[in-house]
Amino acid sequence: MLKTAIIGxxxxxxxxxxxxxxxxxDVRLIGTHLDGDVIRMCKEKNFHPRLxxxxxxxxxTYFFSEIDEALKGCEIIVSGVNSLGIGWMTEQLPGRxxxxxxxVGITKGLEAGADGSVNIFPRILKAALPDSIRERVEFAAIGxxxxxxxxxxxxxxxxxxxxxxxxxxxxxxxxxxxxxxxPTPTDDLVGLEIGVALKNAYTLAVGMAYGILEKxxxxxxAGASMHNLAAALFAQGCGEIRFILKLLGSTEGxxxxxxxxxxxxxxxxxxxxxxxxxxxGMGKSFGEARGIMAQDTLECIEILKxxxxxxxxxxxxxxxxxxxxxxxxxxxxxxxxxxxxNLPLGEFF
Amino acid sequence: MLKTAIIGxxxxxxxxxxxxxxxxxDVRLIGTHLDGDVIRMCKEKNFHPRLxxxxxxxxxTYFFSEIDEALKGCEIIVSGVNSLGIGWMTEQLPGRxxxxxxxVGITKGLEAGADGSVNIFPRILKAALPDSIRERVEFAAIGxxxxxxxxxxxxxxxxxxxxxxxxxxxxxxxxxxxxxxxPTPTDDLVGLEIGVALKNAYTLAVGMAYGILEKxxxxxxAGASMHNLAAALFAQGCGEIRFILKLLGSTEGxxxxxxxxxxxxxxxxxxxxxxxxxxxGMGKSFGEARGIMAQDTLECIEILKxxxxxxxxxxxxxxxxxxxxxxxxxxxxxxxxxxxxNLPLGEFF
Numbered sequence: 139m140l141k142t143a144i145i146g147x148x149x150x151x152x153x154x155x156x157x158x159x160x161x162x163x164d165v166r167l168i169g170t171h172l173d174g175d176v177i178r179m180c181k182e183k184n185f186h187p188r189l190x191x192x193x194x195x196x197x198x199t200y201f202f203s204e205i206d207e208a209l210k211g212c213e214i215i216v217s218g219v220n221s222l223g224i225g226w227m228t229e230q231l232p233g234r235x236x237x238x239x240x241x242v243g244i245t246k247g248l249e250a251g252a253d254g255s256v257n258i259f260p261r262i263l264k265a266a267l268p269d270s271i272r273e274r275v276e277f278a279a280i281g282x283x284x285x286x287x288x289x290x291x292x293x294x295x296x297x298x299x300x301x302x303x304x305x306x307x308x309x310x311x312x313x314x315x316x317x318x319x320x321p322t323p324t325d326d327l328v329g330l331e332i333g334v335a336l337k338n339a340y341t342l343a344v345g346m347a348y349g350i351l352e353k354x355x356x357x358x359x360a361g362a363s364m365h366n367l368a369a370a371l372f373a374q375g376c377g378e379i380r381f382i383l384k385l386l387g388s389t390e391g392x393x394x395x396x397x398x399x400x401x402x403x404x405x406x407x408x409x410x411x412x413x414x415x416x417x418x419g420m421g422k423s424f425g426e427a428r429g430i431m432a433q434d435t436l437e438c439i440e441i442l443k444x445x446x447x448x449x450x451x452x453x454x455x456x457x458x459x460x461x462x463x464x465x466x467x468x469x470x471x472x473x474x475x476x477x478x479x480n481l482p483l484g485e486f487f
Numbered sequence: 488m489l490k491t492a493i494i495g496x497x498x499x500x501x502x503x504x505x506x507x508x509x510x511x512x513d514v515r516l517i518g519t520h521l522d523g524d525v526i527r528m529c530k531e532k533n534f535h536p537r538l539x540x541x542x543x544x545x546x547x548t549y550f551f552s553e554i555d556e557a558l559k560g561c562e563i564i565v566s567g568v569n570s571l572g573i574g575w576m577t578e579q580l581p582g583r584x585x586x587x588x589x590x591v592g593i594t595k596g597l598e599a600g601a602d603g604s605v606n607i608f609p610r611i612l613k614a615a616l617p618d619s620i621r622e623r624v625e626f627a628a629i630g631x632x633x634x635x636x637x638x639x640x641x642x643x644x645x646x647x648x649x650x651x652x653x654x655x656x657x658x659x660x661x662x663x664x665x666x667x668x669x670p671t672p673t674d675d676l677v678g679l680e681i682g683v684a685l686k687n688a689y690t691l692a693v694g695m696a697y698g699i700l701e702k703x704x705x706x707x708x709a710g711a712s713m714h715n716l717a718a719a720l721f722a723q724g725c726g727e728i729r730f731i732l733k734l735l736g737s738t739e740g741x742x743x744x745x746x747x748x749x750x751x752x753x754x755x756x757x758x759x760x761x762x763x764x765x766x767x768g769m770g771k772s773f774g775e776a777r778g779i780m781a782q783d784t785l786e787c788i789e790i791l792k793x794x795x796x797x798x799x800x801x802x803x804x805x806x807x808x809x810x811x812x813x814x815x816x817x818x819x820x821x822x823x824x825x826x827x828x829n830l831p832l833g834e835f836f
Contacts, residue, residue, distance in 0.1 A: 190710065296836060367642060393743040401722075
């Protein structure tokens with residue numbers, strides 16, 4: 139029985155409480171400064187309003203003001219914020235860490251260096267640590283096809299757990315593994331993070347297919363939808379993920395595994411990113427679509443912004459040619475540059 | 488303007504008439520001995536009853552009894568039967584071919600040699616030719632994510648066109664390419680055929696996830712479906728396709744492209760194979776499920792039978808170990824051996 143904490147009471151962070159609890163760990167779910175209402179409901183009714191479920195056993199909830207008490211003695215800390223919260227986490231977490239702790243992130247995203255380098259959140263968090271403990275805390279990440287509500291419903295889910303060393307990855311995978319949750323350990327932490335970030339961008343493309351369908355009047359009288367187009371965008375997305383993984387020296391096989399094809403499948407089955415893609419496919423400009431979904435966190439936008447900085451740098455360093463990554467370029471054109479949507483199918487494959 | 492023929496008036500064969508017609512070719516759609524009613528309706532009303540559409544221009548339809556007249560002078564012949572019709576095609580076509588013709592197959596499947604070799608339909612057809620013309624007819628194949636009704640509806644579709652030489656593949660791709668139909672040429676004909684055949688088997692697994700969902704009472708009160716499980720099976724399927732492509736010396740990148748991930752996506756969006764998988768996931772035995780879908784052609788069954796012969800041969804030759812291809816083994820266990828379904832998630836990835 140370990141002492142474990144989850145910082146952030148959003149969907150995915152909170153869902154991590156289920157496998158941790160089912161493995162008989164002590165789980166402390168700590169809200170951020172934005173999660174006050176959620177934690178209040180958890181404390182009052184033992185019910186998580188976002189997940190719509192009773193909390194499992196062994197889970198204690200904490201307001202952000204109680205974080206120092208909650209983190210005391212914890213061996214595992216889940217960084218459970220989304221990409222908009224990473225800056226906040228970088229301020230709040232490092233000063234509170236102690237040697238020997240392990241931090242597991244669930245945040246999808248990547249940061250672009252001006253030189254074309256890619257930085258991932260576990261390393262960004264690590265860099266923010268005081269020198270005295272930087273090498274004495276392990277940073278890992280979980281990614282792959284996992285809808286939070288299904289994990290909390292104890293539906294079977296296979297994910298990947300990445301760390302800088304296989305030893306740490308295996309140790310953490312054992313801690314999280316249950317009869318319904320299967321984390322595969324990997325030491326290609328960078329590849330994992332790149333895969334799960336990029337799939338968010340390409341999910342947008344799959345959604346666009348169904349928006350184009352709507353614009354063209356929907357399913358026709360003979361019953362034809364736009365699955366062929368969605369599949370072409372899906373495949374081109376997987377292929378571009380593979381290309382980028384290879385370019386960055388990561389495991390290209392991830393493209394046809396959990397962080398690529400698998401995660402792209404699950405996000406394509408519904409949710410914000412697909413809805414946003416659908417609006418763009420219907421012919422809305424980026425601004426119009428963003429306005430319609432003003433309340434939604436859309437991580438794909440930040441990821442495409444990062445990619446819009448990386449692509450020119452990669453081109454300058456002759457890492458990619460003008461013909462490479464046509465779908466990524468089309469997504470950047472629409473989402474970052476605000477141009478009207480143009481999917482260059484003839485340039486694919 | 489070329490003279491082209493399609494043998495077989497099923498969905499996919501018939502849909503090939505659209506790009507051929509739109510490219511101003513003379514198209515002769517020839518029914519098999521089983522397509523009499525379809526051809527009659529086509530002749531009477533210029534309406535294809537299976538596709539539910541008016542035939543495009545330049546398409547003339549022929550009963551099987553008129554095949555010799557129809558094939559006269561044709562430069563391109565599409566072999567438009569499904570895998571159950573391949574034996575028939577092997578009897579009917581070879582004696583009717585003339586030097587210089589090109590035959591393009593659309594049939595998904597593969598044949599297993601006792602020694603672990605894989606044979607593909609274009610080569611099986613070619614082997615059946617008289618010696619005098621065997622090297623003077625080209626055999627090619629089209630595969631990838633393409634629902635026939637969408638192609639006939641001129642919805643955007645990206646496919647792969649494989650031949651033994653890149654020159655032939657490119658020539659044929661140019662003949663079929665339209666503003667909505669994008670064939671990418673490849674000279675890895677074997678890899679293409681293996682990818683599109685295997686995806687049929689793995690589509691079954693994706694369908695199973697939704698059958699298991701039904702068995703467990705459907706979407707739960709908090710809204711949890713089984714997309715995580717479906718995604719894990721999808722990813723494991725892509726990964727196993729990659730493994731098999733690599734094993735056979737084919738393009739492993741196809742696993743994250745049109746013949747793998749893309750085709751798996753489109754078949755997972757509905758259709759017979761998914762329905763059959765759903766029945767198995769619900770706990771029906773193979774026999775019960777086959778009985779319920781007795782009227783349906785299920786190519787996945789033949790493909791799994793071929794794989795059930797290949798796996799032991801590959802094991803004997805030390806090409807695979809006991810840990811490899813756990814999902815394929817589970818599918819064979821259920822569909823070929825008739826055992827109850829057991830998806831070994833812990834052995835994946």
